[in-house]
Amino acid sequence: MSIKDVKINKYRVCIILTAVMIITSVLFIGPEVGVADQGDFDRIMNISGLSLLDKDKNNPDFIRFFKYIVTEYKINPIDNLSKTIKGCSISYLIVPISKVIRMFGENIFKTKYLALIYSCLYTLALIIILKAFNIKNTLNSIIVSTLILLIFFDGNYLVWFNSLYGEPMMIVTLSLFIACVLNYIHCKYAIKNCKNITINIAFIIITAFLFLGSKLQVTISLPIIIALILKIIWDNRLCLSKISLGALCILIYILVLYPIGICNKSDNLCKDTEYNSVFYGVLNGSKTPRQDLIDLGLNPDMSIEAGKHSYLEKTEYEKYIPGAEITNEEFYSKVSNLSLAKFYLTHPIRLFEGMEYTAGKAFNTSTSLGKCSQNYSELPIVEFHRFTIWSDFRDHILPKNLYFIVAVYLIIIIHSIHDYINSKSNLEFKNRILLLWVVMLIGIIQFPMPFVGNGKADTAKQLFLFNFIFDGLLLCMFTYVYLKLKTFYKRKLQRK
Template sequence: MKKKIFSAYDIIFIISVIAVFVYAVFVPPVHSVADQGDFERVMRPCGLDFPSDYSFYDYAVRFFYMKFTSVDLLLYVPRLLFLVPTTTFIFPTATTRLICLPFGAFDMRILAVMMFLWYATVCFFIQRKFKIENKFLHYIFLLFFIVVFFNGVNLTILNSLYGQSVMLVSFATVVLFGLYMFENVHDAKNSVIIFFTVSSCLLLGSKLQCAVFTPFLIIAVLYVGFKSNKRNLCIVCSIVLLWHGVGGYVINGGQLNLDTQYNSVFYGILKDSPNPKQDLIDMGLDEDMAADSGKHAYLDKSEYKYPPRSDIMNEKFHSKMSNGKLIKFYITHPLRLVSVMETTAQNAFTNKINLGTFEKKYGYAPNTSSYRFDLWENIREHLPKTLFFIIPSYAVFLLIGIVMLKKKNRYAVPFIFVILMGLIQFPMPYIGNGAADISKQLFLFNISFDFGLTVLIYMLFKTVSKKLSKKISKNS
């Protein structure tokens, strides 16, 4: 009998996610997210500009101008060819620009559809990897998968220029090709290795914080290269990943790196410090800068004794500060590290961006925020936001990975990598940027938690399914 191209599960998945997407985003009033200043850093390379009546914080904006600066126009093709590290948004916006060209303006809703098609396609093939013999349990699991990964918050963010959008989709793409690559690690296809590398570059370009994934992705590629005897290809792929990870962070970080370094000390270490002067001395810095303790990098210059981005700060602070000193401080002050990790935990498990989610034309008050189909988001927000919950949860996820390894499950390694990549995201927001935007920077940590929980549910359902099958076979 000829095998069906689409199973019943596939058809239900396709119909369900399309219906959820339309409901969560496009049923009037259309849901999007207002800009808080994050859009500009990805707009310029993509050839986009603000409309004349642009507003921040309060209302979402649908249409943008399409125009390049001379420098960005010159770099556009090299960026599209992965020769120059850049924002991942350049790829979906390039397609959207072509569609919008006859209309003369860039339409965010078309971008949202492009992003959804990318995300839904990747998730379609991921959900196919989950096989449960009991049909009822499989349908229940499929419903859980859709509720978790197609919740209205994730879908609404697709209708925006926030980095979380491309981070979500590219992370899912890395997971998919990671599964393909490790399915037959001793005979991995060249095309799969290349697609894994490309998707990894997309993840690295989604947000600067993703540069920390570079070692994980390189190790994964090299491991497959040596196991499959395709070392030369994988060495080249590793160099490409290094260029887009470390090189992209250096090239595209610019002023933002200075701001995050400032926040990590003044809005992080010094913010609730019992002795800010001593902390500065411990880091080899001038204790007089303690006057600016608890201030982030985006206040008016008149509010600082030593204004950020000034010459005196370059001399007294940035030239002497480094990530190594930051890490050393927390290692030598373990109680402070535990304290800031508890603060981070209190901001976990929510991906909502609490800015205006409607266009101004709908008549809502400024900064009105609402999301549809957010059941999972609301459930996750009520999970214990403490290290005493997070640490055991990830210990369970890693234990699942170890059990999978012992059973020689071919998906064990990529699963462990996903959990570790999510886990490494947890300490980064506060250590790397202080108390600024902790929840927003935990986006991928929350997604990795969802993935770990999904695999846990899957393992439980699969175990129950096997027991039911044995029971039925005995009775018959």
């Protein structure tokens, strides 16, 4: 090992220690912080064998939703293992943690245990990504690592780790997926080692499996990820034995079935989003609600519910209550994703207005939900400022408009296509760009989904993954500009 390699390894150790210090200061130093439940946790608790503690159930002053975090849950036997296996992938972490807890004679699941696992996996992804990039220059390594820590270890990302939301599982597993693909690219094209190629591809499929199962909204990314994995297998068709190829095909088959099964079991949630997409989206603020309903192939009488979402009290609806028989007949049986897509394609101005609204809600990873427990403060604490330098900058400085978002994507697409064409036989670089395009496409799909699929309900929260990916694109831009400027000044000095 050269002196240069030793220096780089020392800096990597420093980066890991810095990441640990940031995580500790955000999540594991009192008062304990997290994100309060807004009604999403039940789906996870039901399939993971968790329930509220008896003391909380029997406490008349206990407030579960919106204002305060709940960090302790009772561990119960799994009623239906099939539902757990086919459910959200976060249960794949919760259930083993619960098993370990019970081995020590305890019966209380603490969300900080889950936060610890997230933190370890997230940091592991960082280590693999930095190693796969194999940045030889010490200064470049320090700058890139510092930007990664500043952006992706921001407190408004980490605080979600101490909760049962799917958001942290989503970004952690996407990070691991990216790390595994980069590691595969580095092994195959940089060091040209095909010895563990089957294991490397298997890890890509496993992390993709966990990512696609993290939240319902990411299941739409299945075709993109499958295309990338099939491309990887095709590139290695001469390296893989028949047994290895068969095993990988079985994993891909499971990978395809898993998100499809999640979609099929989410009928109630889909009905809520269908209601929101029309009444709280298409009709919300519309000057022609009756005509809009006709264009959707629906009864124009339902315009009386315009501007309402599916979570109001029943008394607040005029006639078409979510889940009611008349609503099933007149709305749920007739509306579809296809009819919504057709509506927006034939009403491009309405789609553009919806995307402008969505852009106005982008770049915000914080939330107005409570961050501390009821025991710590009776006054709900929603403000959070532990290592939030980047999210504060992004929220207050970056322009929240559609033109800025489109400009960033176009700049990166144009430059990446140019670099891809000019890279000639550099297969390592070309495959990295392909991965960049895959991640960009996942982000692009995530952007219109909140408004088109759920109206104006909870838009900022549903842009969580888009914001995470957009941060990654900004990191790519910062790094690209820095390297170009460095090369420019280096050549300028050489001429002198």
